[in-house]
Amino acid sequence: MANTAVDLARLSAMDAREAARLLKGVRAAALAGDRPPAAPRPEIAESWRRMLAGGVHPDRDHRSRLLSAAEMEERRQLSPLRQVLPVLREGLLPALDGALHIMVVADAEGRLLWREGASAILRKADRLGFAVGAHWDEAVVGTNGVGTALVTRRPVQVFSAEHFVSSHHDWTCAGVPVHDPRDGRLLGVVDVSGPLATMHPATLAWVSSVARLAEHELRLRHLESLERLRSVSAPLLARLPAGARALAVDQHGWTAAVTGLAPADRIPLPKSFGPGRTWIPQLGDCTVEPLPGGWLLRTDGVRSGAAASRVVLDLSRPGAWTATVYGAAGSWSQELSPRHAELLFLLAASPRGRSAAELAAEVFGDPTRTVTVRAEMSRVRRNLAGVLAHRPYRFAEDVEVELIRPADPARLLPHSTAPAVVGARLGRTGTGVIP
Secondary structure (H helix, E strand, O other), X not given: OOOOEOOHHHHHOOOHHHHHHHHHHHHHHHHHOOOOOOEOOHHHHHHHHHHHHHOOOOOOOOOOOOOOHHHHHXXXXXXXHHHHHHHHHHHHHHHHXXXXXXXXXXXXXXXXXXXXXXXXXXXXXXXXXXXXXXXXXXXXXXXXXXXXXXXXXXXXXXXXXXXXXXXXXXXXXXXXXXXOOOOOOEEEEEXXXXXHHHOOOOHHHHHHHHHHHHHHHHHHHHHHHHHHHHHHHHHHHHOOOOOOOEEEEEOOOEEEEEEOOOOOOXXXXXXXXXXXXXXXXXXXXXXXXXXXXXXXEEOOOOOOOOOEEEEEEEOOOOOOOEEEEEEOOEEEEEEOOHHHHHHHHHHHOOOOOEOHHHHHHHHHOOOOOHHHHHHHHHHHHHHOOOOEEOOOEEEOXXXXXXXXXXXXXXXXXXXOOOHHXXXXXOOOOOOOOOO
């Protein structure tokens, strides 16, 4: 029997208690350096070796500090996995109650960001420390479906005593990494976990298929963003002089439109990248100008000075607020959401800029809501790259800003309840916003 390897088919054919006894015997032998009753699965054996080398205690349950509510909100807002939660929920949640499982979504650091499923299992998970905000990196809590999948970058299923730490032996879990289709970056892990009695070898294939659907959703969103960038950049490229060489790329270097150059799917962008003159290995010396959701790269040797010279923030029409950016190649406009219109109004009316706490006070009446402000400003800056600066948040110094308000001050951002905007409507000067 010592030469027989543990495999999923063998475990699934056993009674849950019998499988647990076998795996505990395998683990005990591995920890003692003895001959095991069966060989552990290769991915589990590798993980155990990492745990022993890293000093993780096999019988001491380590509980990490949970993230604060503010830290959780910030991570959730900035995580691309937030965009595919509907796909994950639709693919996994309907079966979780009956299967006595829960779904967990973790970021690339192993922090649990979302957790849903059977209420009885959620309570069991709480007792284990498997809670939202907990750190389930392999080096923290040992072999597990979240942390081990992050290390191996591959789907992994962990049964009972395959978990390195003994307090996890009543659980089974299946974790699958989710990658960004734009650049292959690891975004996090989706995991389905439950009591050992719910063990099933098909669980990993099920979770893997749903994770692939989530990646497909991200790919579709990427294609849609490229199409939006193409619609903005095509008129700019058409207005360039004859023989000009230029292309529009998104923030990851994927090409949306091109003129005068052989088309390339993607241009690797330098890590330190922004408006102005930049050397790009594949293109040479380029003039870089911001576009909504990307960049215009010109390789014709024409120096255009400032990448964006003027911004017109038009708030004169209720519900149709826009920011129009003028650069060397022409102009483009970006429609603004109600929140982004508020934030840009405050920055346009405050040339010296605003800290996150000041914006939080002016928008929410609460200077502690900096996490929400930073998340929103991160989204604004993705579309107005090179136009907005930060620390403090402000329009770039070399950009002229024109603010167009409604003729009737009472119609300024009528949806807004932000204290600073309400004060501006009434002509107050104590809000820090120029009336």
